[in-house]
Amino acid sequence: MTVGVDLGQPQTQEVRADEDVVRVRQLVRAVAVAVKLSLVDQTKLVTAASELARNTLVYGGGGTVDVMTADNGRRRGVRIVFADSGPGIADLDLALTDGYTTGGGLGLGLSGARRLVDEFEIDTAAGQGTRITVTKWSR
Amino acid sequence: MERVPILKIGSILLVSIQVDMSDQTAVQLQEDLAERIVATGAHGVLIDITALDIVDSFVGRMLSTIASISKVLDAETVVVGMRPAVAITLVELGLSLNGIRTALNVERGMELIAAARDDDQDLDEDEDDAGPDGGPATETTASR
Numbered sequence: 001m002t003v004g005v006d007l008g009q010p011q012t013q014e015v016r017a018d019e020d021v022v023r024v025r026q027l028v029r030a031v032a033v034a035v036k037l038s039l040v041d042q043t044k045l046v047t048a049a050s051e052l053a054r055n056t057l058v059y060g061g062g063g064t065v066d067v068m069t070a071d072n073g074r075r076r077g078v079r080i081v082f083a084d085s086g087p088g089i090a091d092l093d094l095a096l097t098d099g100y101t102t103g104g105g106l107g108l109g110l111s112g113a114r115r116l117v118d119e120f121e122i123d124t125a126a127g128q129g130t131r132i133t134v135t136k137w138s139r
Numbered sequence: 140m141e142r143v144p145i146l147k148i149g150s151i152l153l154v155s156i157q158v159d160m161s162d163q164t165a166v167q168l169q170e171d172l173a174e175r176i177v178a179t180g181a182h183g184v185l186i187d188i189t190a191l192d193i194v195d196s197f198v199g200r201m202l203s204t205i206a207s208i209s210k211v212l213d214a215e216t217v218v219v220g221m222r223p224a225v226a227i228t229l230v231e232l233g234l235s236l237n238g239i240r241t242a243l244n245v246e247r248g249m250e251l252i253a254a255a256r257d258d259d260q261d262l263d264e265d266e267d268d269a270g271p272d273g274g275p276a277t278e279t280t281a282s283r
């Protein structure tokens with residue numbers, strides 16, 4: 001599926017419902033292809049984005065996902081920001097543990113997504129919402 | 140909401156997932172399959188994921204759940220056509236597809252279901268002679 005993407009500026013996808021998670025996957029795929037990530041790296045990034053967008057919806061009560069290209073002088077990459085103004089994560093170490101879930105999932109979304117990307121930053125506190133930034137660089 | 144079609148081929152149900160499923164679509168497929176297994180008496184479910192370019196924790200869990208449900212309903216589930224990039228990503232994500240049998244393609248999957256069925260029948264015939272290797276038990280010489 002090819003969605004035309006304007007690489008010049010960040011693309012924003014609201015996440016309010018199930019189908020929006022599908023749209024996030026498609027948007028991330030399109031930008032990853034445009035930046036020429038390898039097929040495996042595209043797959044890893046789209047999978048990570050799917051996990052994080054679902055968390056934004058399920059735990060964050062919805063929010064936004066911004067997808068943009070990144071450039072560090074040597075390599076190009078894709079950067080994605082997941083933001084919600086939900087309850088936030090009180091114990092981050094715990095939430096990042098494989099298998100920890102408060103929602104009856106597998107507890108692999110956060111920890112797994114972190115393994116699938118090159119850079120992973122998380123900004124959250126109880127009552128403060130959650131903002132996660134991930135980057136994947138081309139090889 | 141899109142719905143994934145389920146085809147019946149002989150005594151096997153074939154599901155070829157062609158769309159990027161929303162979580163709701165995935166859950167619906169789980170329910171539809173359970174109903175169809177019972178309604179048709181199918182003894183195998185073949186899920187072709189050749190067209191899926193990712194499998195995340197939600198879809199992975201759905202596949203495991205379908206395998207468990209069909210087991211309870213006396214049907215064997217085999218997932219076929221996983222792409223290499225998807226397999227690599229699944230491992231790194233940390234997802235183990237519990238209880239899921241996989242095969243390279245639909246044809247091999249069909250063979251696997253047929254073989255599992257034969258094994259089951261062997262076990263049914265001589266329940267107390269279940270060898271650890273699951274190989275075809277030669278006439279009831281229960282000497283161990």
Ligand SMILES: Nc1ncnc2c1ncn2[C@@H]1O[C@H](COP(=O)(O)OP(=O)(O)OP(=O)(O)O)[C@@H](O)[C@H]1O
Pocket residue numbers: 051055056059060084086087088089095096100101102103104105106107108109110111130196197
């Ligand atoms: N955006 C968020 N806002 C609030 N809490 C969150 C957010 N994202 C994750 N969490 C918390 O972190 C826990 C772990 O998240 P993770 O994605 O790893 O597992 P899960 O969603 O419970 O299960 P899985 O993703 O494997 O189906 C969640 O159960 C939830 O308590």
Ligand SMILES: [Mg+2]
Pocket residue numbers: 051054055105108109110
């Ligand atoms: Mg999750």
